[in-house]
Amino acid sequence: MDQLTAEYSRLLWAAVVLLAYLALCGRIWLRQRRQAVSDAPLADCILVGWASQGGAAQQLAEQLQHPLQAAGYQVHCAALHRLSHEQLQASRTLLFVVSTYGEGQPPEHARMFLHALPARLDLSHSNIQVLGLGDRRYPLFCQFARQLEQALLERGAQLAWPLLTVDSLHPQDIAAWHASLTQRFSLTFSDTFATPDAFSATLVERICLNPDSTSPSLFLLRFSVHDARWQAGDTLRLRPFNNPQLAVREYSIANACGETLELIVRQAGQCSGWLCQTLAAGEQIVFQVCAKPDFYAVPDAPAILIGAGSGLAGLRGHLQARPAGSHNWLVFGERCPDTDRVLAEEAENWLMGGHLQYLNLAFSRDPQQPAYVQDCLHTHQARLLEWLDNGAVIYLCGSLQGMGRSVESLLAELLGVRGFKALKQQGRYRADLY
């Protein structure tokens, strides 16, 4: 009998604990739900969603708020991953400004947006207008904008305006979008779409870093600047010949902030040709600083800096800005060991002076030991894992196709897909690939 009572009392306790647990879950769920709903804008509020990696789409979206408010509309502007499904459903007017990355993919923060959009989400009461930012040199031009528009239409949304696209931030394309919004919402754009601060810099000198190479020339350009401010990891945007009619190009800033600004540019086409050949000492470039917070340094963590070719620019900015006594390891790739040892002296000095703990160079056309940066990392995988165990952060800069994908595959292989994902989630994988 005693045994039976003990059994009942155990069951009773289990039931009480289970009920308490369910009540707690319920409360958390209700609180989160209330939070989502209380974030939801009113039905007559215009929702402006953006997806951006370099900041241009975010800027265009945010700059839309003021003229809409001035015209009497309520506006809620947020990154796509911050928009709840309730918010999407609650708003009758949805505007989107989204860029495309990788090979036709959304920017990193918006990766899950379309996957997470329920097939049954009813948007039949919403009018949508999507602006895509992209670059026609990529085969899948504005692909994410197209996919987003398609996904919203499939959920019943009405097209208020057909998809508009902006090629390489071309001012005429942006003007066409403004015109569509002006017509729809009777907006006045006057000074609202002021571009971010423009700075000028004067070319002081230009040094060819690979004069004997059979590869396209790589130059270090040194400019004097006055009031421009940037952080290691930032890029700048400029137009060839400072001509506002031409498409914008982006370059990593290759040094720490000061009175001098440096770029490392590979001569390729129009803009790089202008920088590397036409622009004369004493002439000016007009540029905007493009903040890259996803590529900023994590102050106290050891740094593994990986790059190839002109990707050295973004890494050099970091290395100059890293504090004395910090732990830094540079893995850099070029083609030929005899002719492509770019900035070799500087790197050697860093190594000798202890600013670099390790310097690994990989030459893809080394007759003795051809290697890419990913091969080098594979060879030194024990050290790589040890550094990562000690909290190191990876900084990867340079070509996406030529190098970025291969390094990413290797990291996924060495750390496992989950391990690599965790590294990204911890903000310890920082890439600026192009």
Ligand SMILES: Cc1cc2nc3c(=O)[nH]c(=O)nc-3n(C[C@H](O)[C@H](O)[C@H](O)COP(=O)(O)OP(=O)(O)OC[C@H]3O[C@@H](n4cnc5c(N)ncnc54)[C@H](O)[C@@H]3O)c2cc1C
């Ligand atoms: C975030 C970011 C950072 C970047 N950082 C750097 C950097 O630090 N350094 C750097 O050098 N680049 C960098 N780039 C690349 C840079 O923005 C340009 O894409 C690059 O300089 C080519 O632009 P372009 O106008 O010179 O070439 P375009 O005229 O646009 O030509 C594009 C391509 O077409 C081919 N092409 C065009 N004309 C000719 C020709 N006459 N002969 C042969 N081929 C031709 C070339 O392959 C060329 O690469 C970065 C890009 C991004 C997105």
Ligand SMILES: Cc1cc2nc3c(=O)[nH]c(=O)nc-3n(C[C@H](O)[C@H](O)[C@H](O)COP(=O)(O)O)c2cc1C
């Ligand atoms: C690595 C990389 C990949 C890109 N891939 C594409 C692409 O596949 N399709 C496209 O139209 N534009 C592509 N672009 C161009 C960007 O979409 C374009 O520069 C846009 O203006 C960036 O906007 P953001 O600053 O808001 O991110 C790519 C740019 C980079 C740097």
